[in-house]
Amino acid sequence: MGNKIRIADLTAVPEGQAAEFVAEDRIIALFHVDGTYYAMDGVCPHAGGPLGEGTLTGNVVTCPWHGWQFDVTTGQHCLNERLCHPTYPVSVEEDGIYIELPES
Template identity: 90%
Template sequence: MGKKVRIADVDQVPEGTAAEFVAEDRIIALFHVDGQYYAMDGVCPHAGGPLGEGSLSGNVVTCPWHGWQFDVTTGQHCLNERLCHPTFPVTVEADGIYIELPEANSE
């Protein structure tokens, strides 16, 4: 079990959008797709681009720097089946949106 961290209010990420947050010194990209929230590491593995600032089309985010695309629901790269970007479980509670980060020794 990881560490539960509050990252946002529910109204901070409207349906069909993405946003960037910091949780425990990590940059997190948070996406709101079809009534669900999804979180993934916010730093693109290609060149460090900000995925939370990328364009979101359905469940696919496109990195604004070089166009790498990921399925936000799974972290899977859209062209390279061997590349899966880290995602984090998300829960919505009365006081906001939480993600679960892995414990420091479990990474």
């Protein structure tokens, strides 16, 4: 089991939007899709672009730097089936949105 960390208020990421947060020493991209929150590593593996600042269309985020696209529900790259970006479990509680990071 990992470290459960409160990452945001319940109103921090409106439906259909993305935002960037820092948890421990990691940049996390948090997405709100169809009433569900998803979290993934916020640094694009291509050139370090900020995925939390990307464009979210449905469940696909497009990196603002070079256009790499990922399914935020799975972390799967949209064109390269061998590339899957790290995602993190999300839970919503009365006092906020939490993610679970692996133990360091």
